[in-house]
Amino acid sequence: MNILIVHAHPEPLSFTTAMKDHAVEVLEKLGHQVEVSDLYAMNFNPIASREDFSELSHPEYMNYALEQRHACKNKQIAADIQIEIEKVQKADLVILSFPMYWTSVPAILKGWIDRVFVSGIFYGGKRFYNHGGMVGKKALLSFTLGGREHMFGDHAIHGSIEDLLLPIQRGTLAYAGFDVLPPFTAYHVPYISNEARQQILLDYQQYLHNLENLPALDFPKLEQFDDKLYPLG
Template identity: 40%
Template sequence: MRVFIVHAHHEPKSFNGAMTETAVAALAAAGHEVILSDLYRMGFDPVSDRRNFTTVKDATYLKQQAEESFAHQHQGFAPQIATELEKLFWCEALIFQFPLWWFGLPAILKGWVDRVFALGAVYGGGRRYDNGVLAGRRAMCALTTGGAATSYGENGINGEIGSLLYPINHGIFAFTGFTVIEPFVVYGPARLTEMERVSELARYRARLLTLAEAPSLMYRRLEEYDEGGVLRVGRPEARAVSRS
């Protein structure tokens, strides 16, 4: 399997660093191919605007999606974006490795999505959700939290982890066609003992070696919605549920 890890932590000796190190080693040892974008090490710039392009469609008004579509048609992505797009289309499995910062992606990773997931290249023309450009590929969030698991449970004060990740799993991964693997979460690694940390890395290694068949989240299909994007049968939208 071809695996692309987008890593968003500034400290190589962090637990996130250990997770990615584990992933690269375990996947390679099992014969998989791995590409890593270590965003902090690359000095990745997460700000999205005209810097994404070498082409200009309209110099008087910046409409990002129109520029993206134009750049896609005219090979006009800036080298940094073009390279990430190549990695994205190369991979069969995409992993976002990050610490949960303010209940979401660190800006450096959010901006990687803002800039790389360009109209024309990754979606557009009706290509979304199960009809998405990246359909057939798998994607997974691998993350750490500051708080304990209980605080991210169904009755947790911080909100259920699935609700917090919904904009990422559904809005970024599923929207572009990915099959969304259940997130791999390590809760509060800073408070774990050394043995517990080793155990968590072993658990992660096991997940990595079953990426191709690991349980995925289930979402409704595009055809279940009308042209206004409303569910035809009128039932409340199903939350993401595990496929057993």
């Protein structure tokens, strides 16, 4: 497979970064082609703005999604965005690698999504979920967090991690058409021993070896809804 890892951590010596480096090594050994977008190292600009288009179809009033559609058609999208779009288009699997910040992705990674997942290519009209622009590709989250595993779950203090991941796994990746694989979650990372971290790297290695067998998470299919997107039956 062609694999794109989009990585977002401000500290090159972090365990999250070690996990990313480990993933590159393991996946290449397995014969995959791996590309990395290291957003901090790239100094990636996460702010969606009119500067993202060399020409606006409606300069007097900017609708961001509409200008995305227009700019993609006319090759007027900013070069840094175009490069990332092409990396995703080339990839069979996209891995988002990050430390959880406020039960979500860091801003620099949110901005990569805001700017790169352009209307017209990733979605548009009735092209979303199982008809989204990225159908046929897989995606997964690989992240670290401070909390312990027992703090997440239906009756746990922070609720279920699946629920916290809905905006990114369902509202973003599945919406754009990706098959979303179960995430790899590294709990309590800032507080554990080196031995425990080594174990996480081993678990991650096993997870990556098993990638092709992971069943995708279940998300809506357009065929379950009518023309106006009311649920059928």
